Amino acid sequence: MAELPRGSTAALAPGLDRRVLLGILLMCAAGTLFPVMNGLVQVLSRTYPSEQIIWARNTGHLLIVLAVIVPRYGFAVLRTVRPAAQLSRSILLLMSTAMFFFGVKHLPLAQAGSISQMAPFFVALLAWPMLGERIRPSRLAAVLIGFLGVLVVIRPGTDVFHWASLLIMGSAFCYAVYQIFTRRVAGLDRPETSVMYSALVGTLVMCAVVPFAWKTPESATDVLLHACLGALGASGHYCVARALTYAQANVIAPFQYWQIIGSVIVGWFVSGLLPDLATWIGAGIIIAAGVYIAVTASRGAPRLR
Template sequence: MATGPGRAATAGGRDRRVLLGILFMCISAMIFPFMNGLVQILSRDYPSEQIIWARTASHLLVALLWLLPSQGVSALRTRRPWLQILGSVCLITSTAMFFIGVKSVPLAKAAAISFTAPFFVALLAWPFLGERIRGSRLLAVAIGFAGVLVVIRPGLEVVQWASVLIVGSAACYGVYQVVARRVAGHDRPETSVMYSALVGTIIMSAIVPWVWVTPKTGLDALMMVGLGVLGASGHYCVVRSLAYAEANIVSPFQYAQIVGSVAIGWAISGLLPDIYTWIGSAIIVAAGIYIAITQTRRTPAASAVFTERPIRPD
């Protein structure tokens, strides 16, 4: 078996791609709390459907202004159209559930519940991506969901439906990440960013005329546009991350959102998370980190899945 400089260079290149994937996921984790904070502010005066539409439509506008001058219609050229549509539907469903739920749930608590997304990734990555999961990782998933129960405390809150919506949002987002990783071997990240905005905008444009409320101030309109700018930037980083590294490795690094969510939630409401949110978050994060560490020990068969038709990351 070869063990010379060529093999070392290959391993070094793989390690560099993993680190880049982690970096992009961490950047996305710094962006999304700002977007969620804007959602909470806008939800005081505008219907959720309009906020979701503003998020997707401004995302599409940003993507068009960014990609069309340099790539033209080739930005929409995909080798896996049905996977792109499936991922986009999962993403808009996740967005809708989260935006509706976060109206009634503190930002840090909502972020903690959304941290279950990597567990759904872990459960789905084996059948769909070939990233194997062992019994110990299944146990970690179960422990992570126990942490969610600590955060939610079923039966002790008035607004249980909102927490359930955020769990549903995490499940849809987990599916989206798995689909994005599957597509990453065939389409450029820019194509996925474009489709995620296009499909959501088409769906929400059929709904928003029935609930439309004209923005009361220029600042409100600017915040609505800001949703798309932040969302497009965050999801580009997610897609870029998944193009560099396996979903089970990079997805737990979205836990960094808890820092921004606590800070922005405190700035908006003046409240800090209760002890149960901190304890549950710690359980969820610990379980997710365990999954991330053990998942890096890949089998050759699993690794081969990601050497098939890789995209250029630049």
């Protein structure tokens, strides 16, 4: 969709309005699918080792991608101009998934979901040294406010602080660096190549690890839940990718924070717990700062050369 000139009051054509609405709905759908997946992780973590759950998440995702992409493009889709960057992306995504899955079994889902929203703040900070994109003082202030919101959620130094919060923070950092590497390969490799590599290395690594931690599923229901992890993850990422084809990133990015609300709802179904007041306040601060960063992204700053 073409970008309107800054400050323009011209109305979008009705067809474009519908595309923007579809993009928003798809981003909200992703924000629902990911918490459902994370809720299943919490349920399965009561019985099965995290290594097995991570393996199921990556392998299921890869099998779905193979079924969709290979018949159309063949295995030539694995050819990449930037193999080191693609491998780095896949390793970072595996690290992000592993830290989140190990951490979320110890934390309320809403708290984990709120902390995971640190990723956009890390991206804003890392874009300057890694991509040469300047960060304006106002956006830097928003980043700092976002980190303040995270501190309100995790409350270090108090009785409610849990070390697993640091794993979720590490997960958000790895995911932010993954996004930076994704932007580096964008335009050099086809999107299908990046999608393939996202799950490939994680699957290969976890296939080597899972035999040492394997526990045979106890029922057909547990087999289905394992299989759903990859399907939910792949569907969520597909919704995000499609949303970005219908509307500008700065328009739909604020709706990614629906994931926090989704985490509250799913967390209540899984554990019967609702966030305490401090978590609500911290999540509100995170959302406000994140929305500011998202809506100002298209007014962007000059690049260093």
